[in-house]
Amino acid sequence: MTDTDPRTRSEAASAAAPAPAPHPATGPVPAGTSTPAYVYDLAAVRSAHARLRSWLPEPSTLYYSLKANPHPAVVSVLHRLGCRAEVSSPGELGAALEAGVPASDILYTGPGKRDEDLAGALAAGVRDFAVDSVHGIGQLDRAAARHGVRVGYLLRVNPGGGSRGAGLRMTGDPSAFGADAEDIRDHPERYTGGEHARIEGLHLYLATNITDEAALGDSLGEAIEVARTLYEAIGRPLRTIDLGGGFGAPYAREGELPAYPGLAARMTGHLDRALPGWRQHAPAVAFESGRYLTATCGQLLTRVLDVKESHGQRVVVLDTGINHLGGMAGLRRVPPLHPDVVGPEGVGPDDADRTTATEPLGPAMLCGPLCTPLDTWARSSPLPAIAPGDLLRVPNTGAYGLHASLVLFLGHPAPLEVVTDGGRVVRSDRLTFVRSAGP
Structure with missing residues (x-):
C-alpha cells in the first residue's frame, strides 16, 4: 500500500466539493428488459461515492468491499473514482482484476484462507492482506516464502464491547473475525510477523449499517482508541490504520442514503489526539464501504x-x-x-x-x-x-x-x-x- 498513490489526491478533491443531492432510489426501466433483472445505475454509484467522500476526514483512503456487489462495471467505476478494492475470496479477486483494478490496489481479507487462495492471490501480484490470527500470520509467511516475495498485512482486531445503533455488530464476542485486542496488547511479539510477512497496520471493523451519525462516530471513535493502544503496544511504525466502516443504507425499500455532515470534523479531532502523524500518512488512515456506495x-x-x-x-x-x-x-x-x-x-x-x-x-x-x-x-x-x-x-x-x-x-x-x-x-x-x- 503506497502512501503517495495519486488517487489519494483525487479523493481529497472529491471530498472538498459539497455533497450532491441524493440520487433517486429508482431510475427508469430500460425498454424491453426481460425479467427477472437487476438494473444498476452508475450515476447513482458516483453520487453515493461523492457523498461519502465529502464526509470522511482527509487525507484518507477508501476501499470498496466487493461483497456488496462484485459486478465488474460497478467495481470499475468505483476504482476510477479512487477506491481500492477489498476482496475476501478467489471469486472477488477475479472480479476486481476483470474490472481493471491492479493487484497493487487490492487488499485480500477474510478470517479463513486456503493455501491455494493465498497462492492464487500472490501469483496475481497481491501483496496486501489482512489476517485474523497467529496461525494466519504463519500461513501467509510460508506462502510468501514459497513465492519468494515479501508481503505486508493488516492485523484484524477483535476488541471488547460493541457499537450502539449497529445493524450488525462485528466484534466484542467470540468471533472468527480478528485477534483479541487484549492478547495483542499483552503479547505483541506473537503478531508482528516473520521473514516474508510483516505487520504493516491494523484492521478494525466494529459494526455495520449504522444510520445515525452520533452512533457511527462513537463506533469509529472506539476503533481509533483501540488502534492507539495497540499501536503503542506493538512499538513499531505502522503504515495503515484501517478503521472499517459501518455506513448505513436502505435495503430493498424506498429511502435515501443517510447523511453524516459532522463526521469528518469529529473524526479529525479523534485522529489528531490518538494518531498525531495521520495527516502525514504516519500512519495512513483508511475506511471501507460496500452498501453505502452501491445500495441505491x-x-x-x-x-x-x-x-x-x-x-x-x-x-x-x-x-x-x-x-x-x-x-x-x-x-x-x-x-x-x-x-x-x-x-x-x-x-x-x-x-x-x-x-x-x-x-x-x-x-x-x-x-x-x-x-x-x-x-x-x-x-x-x-x-x-x-x-x-x-x-x-x-x-x-x-x-x-x-x-x-x-x-x-x-x-x-x-x-x-x-x-x-x-x-x-x-x-x-x-x-x-x-x-x-x-x-
Whole structure:
C-alpha cells in the first residue's frame, strides 16, 4: 500500500466539493428488459461515492468491499473514482482484476484462507492482506516464502464491547473475525510477523449499517482508541490504520442514503489526539464501504406469474424470489420485502390509465417460483390489484442483492444484470454456472 498513490489526491478533491443531492432510489426501466433483472445505475454509484467522500476526514483512503456487489462495471467505476478494492475470496479477486483494478490496489481479507487462495492471490501480484490470527500470520509467511516475495498485512482486531445503533455488530464476542485486542496488547511479539510477512497496520471493523451519525462516530471513535493502544503496544511504525466502516443504507425499500455532515470534523479531532502523524500518512488512515456506495444504484425487476386466492388470502407468485434476493433471510438479516408496482410493459407507476394499480385490496402473500414454502418475501404485502404479466420492482437492491442470495438453489437461471449510465444501457449480461471436472 503506497502512501503517495495519486488517487489519494483525487479523493481529497472529491471530498472538498459539497455533497450532491441524493440520487433517486429508482431510475427508469430500460425498454424491453426481460425479467427477472437487476438494473444498476452508475450515476447513482458516483453520487453515493461523492457523498461519502465529502464526509470522511482527509487525507484518507477508501476501499470498496466487493461483497456488496462484485459486478465488474460497478467495481470499475468505483476504482476510477479512487477506491481500492477489498476482496475476501478467489471469486472477488477475479472480479476486481476483470474490472481493471491492479493487484497493487487490492487488499485480500477474510478470517479463513486456503493455501491455494493465498497462492492464487500472490501469483496475481497481491501483496496486501489482512489476517485474523497467529496461525494466519504463519500461513501467509510460508506462502510468501514459497513465492519468494515479501508481503505486508493488516492485523484484524477483535476488541471488547460493541457499537450502539449497529445493524450488525462485528466484534466484542467470540468471533472468527480478528485477534483479541487484549492478547495483542499483552503479547505483541506473537503478531508482528516473520521473514516474508510483516505487520504493516491494523484492521478494525466494529459494526455495520449504522444510520445515525452520533452512533457511527462513537463506533469509529472506539476503533481509533483501540488502534492507539495497540499501536503503542506493538512499538513499531505502522503504515495503515484501517478503521472499517459501518455506513448505513436502505435495503430493498424506498429511502435515501443517510447523511453524516459532522463526521469528518469529529473524526479529525479523534485522529489528531490518538494518531498525531495521520495527516502525514504516519500512519495512513483508511475506511471501507460496500452498501453505502452501491445500495441505491440497484433495482430488481420482476413479473407476476400468477395471482390466486388460497384459504381466503390473495397469493401473488413472481418470477423471482429468495434465489435472487433475500437468500440471507435464513440468517435473519432480511425484513419482509414489499416491491412497488411498475405496471405492464412500458407503463410507469404514475400512469393515469393504470386502473389495476389503484384499486385497494387486502394484503397479499408474496411468493417466488421455488418449490419450497420458504420462498416467501412477505406474508402481508399491501399490493394493489395486479395481474399476471404486471411488472414490479424492488428498489435499493444494488448491495447484497443477487450475490447474497441462493442463486443455485433449484437451478433457475440467474437474473439478467443490466448496467445503465445516464439512462443509457452500457452493459447487459447474465451469470452462468458450468460443471467442470475436478482436479
